[in-house]
Each structure stands twice: as structure tokens, then as C-alpha cells.
Amino acid sequence: MFSKKNIVLVISGGVAAYKAAIFARLLIKMDANVKVVMTSAATEFITAKTMAVLTNQPVLTDLFAEKTGESIDHITLADWADYFFVVPATANIIAKIANGVADDAASTVLAARHSPLIVVPAMNENMYLQPAIQRNLKQIKDDGDIVIDPVDGLLAEGYTGKGRLPEPNEILAYSELALYQKNGQLKGRHVVISAGGTVEAIDPVRYISNRSSGKMGYALARAAVEQGADVTLISATSQLPDPVGVRTIHIQSAQELSEQMFTALPHADVIIMAAAVSDYRMAQTAQNKIKKQDSGELNLTLVENPDILAQLGSAKTGQYLVGFAAETQNLMTYAQNKLKKKNADMLIANDVSKDQVGFGYDTNQVTILTKDKEPEMLPLQSKITLAREIMKKISIAINGQVEK
Known part of the structure; x- marks a missing residue:
């Protein structure tokens, strides 16, 4: 979102x-152009020279400084x-933003703005919870700007409380999310997404699973919350960080997922x-690690897992149901049959035998099938x-909109 932006x-x-x-460096690594304005108090904690070197841009600290070619x-x-961005935002600058005060370089620049503003408060918990400060933060929100709440953590005073500035990567994630949500089309909607490959225990050491990384499901959860939805992610993987703004429930087996x-x-x-649901599980999970057999062979008795998508298709009462079909051959034939048989409203099909498609990759290429339209192939992205x-x-x- 911030790449190539000023x-x-x-x-x-x-x-x-x-x-x-650190936050400025994160933005620059995203290929953003960053210029810094500092209050006089800010220069007591970090120098303007530091920020100028980090951004390779002049830093504004005084409206009345002698003008130069770089002014x-x-x-x-x-x-x-x-x-x-205002990072960190003290009680003082928050009050100025809320009330339109422009009495120094920072507040005057903010008073002249006409682009989105993200305010990230940081202060002692006692200050943060003061009614006047909460009233000012509410006013900033009511004016259409974004406030990223502080977090609980160790404060400068040596005790734990709410008021700690989030980590720079968290500020970035919450800011992107809030900006996307401003125009979200799924506000008030509850979206439930499953992700990852289910794990079926053989014994306490071994299991049956598949190559699914969960990355596509996690990306969908992020995209859904960006649209303003209330999102529940039911995840069969612990290898990915929980998406920001998403309620995540971790499970392992197909039965738990169901x-x-x-x-x-x-x-x-x-x-x-x-989610990529394992088709089979053990008829009975061994209580202890199965040892090697003298015969050199090991026979496992497997039973079929529930077809969760089909069961959801039969049980739904107006919900919009989306399924996935990951195939290595006859993609469209299998996908068309699955769309109809499972009573899904949309089916997303991909050929996981192709390079850079499907399991484990950060890219994917799919064909979208619905009941009333021709299949639509989307490019690798x-x-x-x-x-x-x-x-x-x-x-x-x-x-109920018409796609343009």
C-alpha cells in the first residue's frame, strides 16, 4: 500500500x-518516500540528524529557521x-490535532494536511486513560482519521500498563488494515475461513497430512478483514503468524475442523x-510409537474423513459457500463436478503440478467457477x-452488485 507513496x-x-x-526504515524498505517533521521535544529523545540520514531528506523542526536550498x-x-503518520503521538500533539491548534512546525504541517492521517499514541497509562485525552482521540476518529491503539507492555516508569507504542511492523500492519477497511464492502458480515493441511495422528510421533502451507487461507483472511468483515480463521497450521484483526482458532485433525x-x-x-483436508485418518490411533516390524512391512488401517465441504453444502441456509479444488490433472472436469456435487456457490480451482502454483508458494494461479458464469482464469500473482x-x-x- 505504501510503496512509491510520499x-x-x-x-x-x-x-x-x-x-x-525503525518505522521510517520499514517504510523506506517498502520503497516509500519519507520526510520527517519533529517537535522540539522529540529532538530531546532522537536527533534530527539521525532522521535526516535515515531518510536522506531534510528534517523540519522549525518553521522560522533560515531558508536554504533544502528548506x-x-x-x-x-x-x-x-x-x-504521527509516531509516537503524545498527549500534547493529540490535543493539537483534535482542536486544530497550529503553534509549531509539526502541528502546523498537520493542520495543513489533506491526505489520510494515522495517529499512534504512546504515553503512560494514567495519561492515556484520562477522559480529556480519550475525548481528543475520539474527536480525531470522528474527523475521519485513524488511531492505532497503544498496547499493554512495560512502560518507561518501570511497570506494565496500556500505553506502550506498538512495534513498528505492527504499526504498519494495523495502518494498512485500517486504511483498507475505510472502503470495505463486507462491514457487518461474518466470514469463516479454514486454512492449512489437517494432521491425522498415526501414533504420538507420526502423522498423515499433505503439503498445504495455509498461505492461501491466511491471505484470504487478511483480505476479508481488509473488507471490514468480522473474520474467523480456523487453522490447521502453526507455522504462520495469526493475521492482524482476525479471530484465529487452531485445530489439527479433520474431525476438529468439522x-x-x-x-x-x-x-x-x-x-x-x-483448508486441504486429509481424506483419510487412522481407524485407531496407536497409543505408543509404532516400532519397526520384523516383516519389513507396516499395514495401517485407514478410514475416510468427513467430506466437510459437501456437508456444509447440504447444511447451509443462505450462507455463501466457497470451496477449493487442488488437482494435478483434469482440472476443469474435476472442478465442475465438485462445484455441483458439493453445492458450493464458488469453486476456486488450481493445478498444483505447475511451478509457482499452490502448496508452499507465495504465488498462485486459479480459475474461478460459479454456477451462473463461465469459468474465469486469473493470472499468476x-x-x-x-x-x-x-x-x-x-x-x-x-x-447483489453487478461486477464491472
Whole structure:
């Protein structure tokens, strides 16, 4: 979202100002252009020289400093910026933003802005919870700007409380999410997504599973919450970090997945079965590690797992049901049959025998099938880009819109 964008980073005077330097570097690594404005108090915690070196840009600290060839003023910055960040935001700068006060370089630049603003408070818990500060934060939100709440953690005073600045990568993740949600098409909707390859125990050491990484399901969860949905992710993997803003439930087996999906079904508007469910499980799991056999052979008795997608298709009562078909041959034949047989509203088919497609990759290429349209083949692209496209199509379908 911030790649190639012009970003003004306002730093106010708090001990968390050092994190603003790390945050600026994160933005620059994303190929953003960053210019910094600092309050006089901020320069007591981190120098303007540091920020100038990190960003390779002059830093504005004083509106009335002698003009040079590199001088920048508040109107120039406001016109240049695509996004504004205030990291960290002290009680003082928050009050100025909320009340339109412009009495120094930072507050004057902010008063002249006409692009999205993200404010990230950081202060002692006692200050943060003061009614006046909460009132000012509410005013900032009511004005249409974004506030990223502080987190619980160790404060400068030596005790734990709410008021700690989130880590720079968390600020970035929450900011992207909040900006996407402003125009979300799934607000008020509950989306339930399964992800990862289920694990079926053979004994306490070994298991049956598949190559699914869960990356596609996690990308869909992120894309759904970006659209403003209330998202529940039922995950069979522990190898990926839980997506920001998503309620994540971790499971292992197909039977556990089935239980969670049917618990969520009555309250869901959209169900997406992106998990790769193991077709079989042990008829009886061994209580102890199975030892090598003298015969050199080991026979396992397997029984079929429930067909969760088909069961959801039979049980749904108006929910929009999306399934996946990962195949290595006869893709369209199998996919068309699966769409009809499972009573899905949309089926996403991919040929996982192709390079850079499917399990484990960060990219995917799929064909989308629905009951009333011709199959649509989408190009090879990152899974998050693909997930956003899929979620857009789902939102159009459930909102009764016509795709342009």
C-alpha cells in the first residue's frame, strides 16, 4: 500500500521516539518516500540528524529557521504527502490535532494536511486513560482519521500498563488494515475461513497430512478483514503468524475442523473452505510409537474423513459457500463436478503440478467457477493480491452488485 507513496512522518516528544527511526526504515524498505517533521521535544529523545540520514531528506523542526536550498515548509509538505503518520503521538500533539491548534512546525504541517492521517499514541497509562485525552482521540476518529491503539507492555516508569507504542511492523500492519477497511464492502458480515493441511495422528510421533502451507487461507483472511468483515480463521497450521484483526482458532485433525466449521456455520455469512483436508485418518490411533516390524512391512488401517465441504453444502441456509479444488490433472472436469456435487456457490480451482502454483508458494494461479458464469482464469500473482480479487468477487455476489 505504501510503496512509491510520499509519507510525512511526524515525531513528537516521547521515549518511544526511537521506534520512529525503525518505522521510517520499514517504510523506506517498502520503497516509500519519507520526510520527517519533529517537535522540539522529540529532538530531546532522537536527533534530527539521525532522521535526516535515515531518510536522506531534510528534517523540519522549525518553521522560522533560515531558508536554504533544502528548506521545506508546512504547505509544501502537506501538498506532497500521500499519507501522514504521527509516531509516537503524545498527549500534547493529540490535543493539537483534535482542536486544530497550529503553534509549531509539526502541528502546523498537520493542520495543513489533506491526505489520510494515522495517529499512534504512546504515553503512560494514567495519561492515556484520562477522559480529556480519550475525548481528543475520539474527536480525531470522528474527523475521519485513524488511531492505532497503544498496547499493554512495560512502560518507561518501570511497570506494565496500556500505553506502550506498538512495534513498528505492527504499526504498519494495523495502518494498512485500517486504511483498507475505510472502503470495505463486507462491514457487518461474518466470514469463516479454514486454512492449512489437517494432521491425522498415526501414533504420538507420526502423522498423515499433505503439503498445504495455509498461505492461501491466511491471505484470504487478511483480505476479508481488509473488507471490514468480522473474520474467523480456523487453522490447521502453526507455522504462520495469526493475521492482524482476525479471530484465529487452531485445530489439527479433520474431525476438529468439522466441529469448528459447523459451530461457526449458523452465524456466518460466508464460508471459505481453503483448508486441504486429509481424506483419510487412522481407524485407531496407536497409543505408543509404532516400532519397526520384523516383516519389513507396516499395514495401517485407514478410514475416510468427513467430506466437510459437501456437508456444509447440504447444511447451509443462505450462507455463501466457497470451496477449493487442488488437482494435478483434469482440472476443469474435476472442478465442475465438485462445484455441483458439493453445492458450493464458488469453486476456486488450481493445478498444483505447475511451478509457482499452490502448496508452499507465495504465488498462485486459479480459475474461478460459479454456477451462473463461465469459468474465469486469473493470472499468476501473489496470494494476497489474488485473495483481494477473490474477496472482491465474493462481496459483489453477496451484496447483489453487478461486477464491472
